[in-house]
Amino acid sequence: MFDPATAGIIVAIMLFFLLSMGVHIGVGLGLSGFVGILITINERAALAQLATVPFSTTNSFTLAVIPLFILMGALATQAGLTTDLYKAAYNWLGKISGGLAMATTLASAAFGAACGSTIVNAAVFTKMAMPEMTKFGYDKRISAGCIAASGTLASLIPPSILMIIYAVITEQSVARLLVAGLIPGLMSAAIYMLGIYLVARARPDLCPIPDVIITRREKWESLKGVWGITFLFILVIGGIYLGFFVPTYAGAVGAFGAFLIVAAKGKLNGKMLVDTFKDAGITTSTIFIIVIGGIIFARFLTYTGLVGDISDWMLALELSPFMYLVGFAVLYLLLGMLIDPIAIMVMTLPVMFPILTSVGYDPIWLGVIAIKLAEISLITPPVGLNVYVVRSASPVPLRLEEVFAGVTPFLMMDFVTLGLLIAFPSIVLFLPNLMS
Structure with a gap:
C-alpha cells in the first residue's frame, strides 16, 4: 500500500x-x-x-431538485417563453444604442429564472438572437460574446444547478443559497447592459440602431408574453423565500407550473413530452x-487524510484571509480553462471550503463567489464551455476565435462584478439574512 x-x-x-x-x-x-x-x-x-x-x-432528497429544475427549463423552452421574452426585450430596448445586445442579456437573465442551465441558455439564445443581431448589422464578435456571457447568468439567478451542487457538497441550505444569488445575478446582468451601452456609444459601427419603428402599443402588448416566466419565478423563488415549501418541492411545483403553461399555450402533445423528458433525462444523467x-x-x-493534511499545511502558512481567497480564485480560473464548473466544484470544495470558512468567510457568501468564478470560467479560453456551445449552435458562420474575441469585454465586466461582491458582502447576504 x-x-x-x-x-x-x-x-x-x-x-x-x-x-x-x-x-x-x-x-x-x-x-x-x-x-x-x-x-x-x-x-x-x-x-x-x-x-x-x-x-x-x-x-438524495436534495439532489432530486436538479432533474425537476431541468425539466422546468425544458418545458419553458417548449412553451416558447424564450421567444416571448426576447420579443418584449427587443421592443423596449431595440432603439437604444446596443439595444439588441441589451435585449439579449435581459431576456437571457429572465430565462435563467426558469432554466438553471448555462448550456441550455446559451444554446437557445444563440439560435434565436444571433441571426437577429447579424441581420441588423451587429458585429458577429460582439453578438456571439454577448450570448455566451449572458448564458452564464443562469448560474447565479435562481434556480441554479451549480448552487444546488455547492449546497450538497458543503452541506449548506439550498434555499438560502438560491435566494443569495438573486441580487448578484441581476447586478451581473445590469453591468453587462451598461458595458454594452458604453461600447455601442464608443463604437456605433459594432452595434447599429435598427431602422425599425416600434409603436408604444406594440411595446405594451409585448409584455403579455412575459407572464409565463413571471409566474414561474414568483411560484418557485417566492415560495422558497416565504417558506411555503423547500427547494425540492419548489422544483416539482415549478415543473408542474411549466407544464400548465405549455398546456395553456396549446403546445402539449405526446411527441413533445417524450422529447422533453428525454432531453431532461440526458442532461440530468x-x-x-x-x-x-x-x-x-x-x-x-x-x-487518506489528504484533505486534513492540505488544510493544515495551507493554514500553517498564516496568510491573510484575502490571500486565501485570491488563491481560491486563481485555482478556479486556472481549472476553468480546462474542465467544466461542476467538476471544478466537486474537486476543490472538499479541500478549500474548510480552509476559507476557518479564516472567517461566510459559507453562503463564499458559495456566490464560487459560482461567479465558475461563470467566468465558462467563457475563459481555451475551453470556455459556453463559447463552444455558441460556436456549435450558431446559425451564422462563426470561428472560435471570433467568439473568444467577443467575450473579452464581458470578462472585464465580470471582474468588476466580482470585485464589488468581494468588497461589499452585504450585496450577497442581504436577502438570505431576511429569511426566517
Missing part, C-alpha cells in the same frame, strides 16, 4: 492523463478516486464505494455522473 502523499501524486497524474485523453470528467474522477482508495486502503474498500456511492448520491465521480474522488481525499 502507498502512503497518502504518494497516492495523491499518482492519482493526480492519472486524473490529468485521463482528462487529456478525452475521458468524461465524471468517469475520470470516479476511476481516479477508486484507484486511490485501492492503493491506499484495500480492494474491499474501493469496491464498496462503487457499490454504494451511485445509489446514495442519486437517492450527465450532471449526476460528474457528481458521483466527484464524490468517489472526495472520499479518497477524505479517507
Whole structure:
C-alpha cells in the first residue's frame, strides 16, 4: 500500500492523463478516486464505494431538485417563453444604442429564472438572437460574446444547478443559497447592459440602431408574453423565500407550473413530452455522473487524510484571509480553462471550503463567489464551455476565435462584478439574512 502523499501524486497524474485523453470528467474522477482508495486502503474498500456511492448520491432528497429544475427549463423552452421574452426585450430596448445586445442579456437573465442551465441558455439564445443581431448589422464578435456571457447568468439567478451542487457538497441550505444569488445575478446582468451601452456609444459601427419603428402599443402588448416566466419565478423563488415549501418541492411545483403553461399555450402533445423528458433525462444523467465521480474522488481525499493534511499545511502558512481567497480564485480560473464548473466544484470544495470558512468567510457568501468564478470560467479560453456551445449552435458562420474575441469585454465586466461582491458582502447576504 502507498502512503497518502504518494497516492495523491499518482492519482493526480492519472486524473490529468485521463482528462487529456478525452475521458468524461465524471468517469475520470470516479476511476481516479477508486484507484486511490485501492492503493491506499484495500480492494474491499474501493469496491464498496462503487457499490454504494451511485445509489446514495442519486437517492438524495436534495439532489432530486436538479432533474425537476431541468425539466422546468425544458418545458419553458417548449412553451416558447424564450421567444416571448426576447420579443418584449427587443421592443423596449431595440432603439437604444446596443439595444439588441441589451435585449439579449435581459431576456437571457429572465430565462435563467426558469432554466438553471448555462448550456441550455446559451444554446437557445444563440439560435434565436444571433441571426437577429447579424441581420441588423451587429458585429458577429460582439453578438456571439454577448450570448455566451449572458448564458452564464443562469448560474447565479435562481434556480441554479451549480448552487444546488455547492449546497450538497458543503452541506449548506439550498434555499438560502438560491435566494443569495438573486441580487448578484441581476447586478451581473445590469453591468453587462451598461458595458454594452458604453461600447455601442464608443463604437456605433459594432452595434447599429435598427431602422425599425416600434409603436408604444406594440411595446405594451409585448409584455403579455412575459407572464409565463413571471409566474414561474414568483411560484418557485417566492415560495422558497416565504417558506411555503423547500427547494425540492419548489422544483416539482415549478415543473408542474411549466407544464400548465405549455398546456395553456396549446403546445402539449405526446411527441413533445417524450422529447422533453428525454432531453431532461440526458442532461440530468450527465450532471449526476460528474457528481458521483466527484464524490468517489472526495472520499479518497477524505479517507487518506489528504484533505486534513492540505488544510493544515495551507493554514500553517498564516496568510491573510484575502490571500486565501485570491488563491481560491486563481485555482478556479486556472481549472476553468480546462474542465467544466461542476467538476471544478466537486474537486476543490472538499479541500478549500474548510480552509476559507476557518479564516472567517461566510459559507453562503463564499458559495456566490464560487459560482461567479465558475461563470467566468465558462467563457475563459481555451475551453470556455459556453463559447463552444455558441460556436456549435450558431446559425451564422462563426470561428472560435471570433467568439473568444467577443467575450473579452464581458470578462472585464465580470471582474468588476466580482470585485464589488468581494468588497461589499452585504450585496450577497442581504436577502438570505431576511429569511426566517
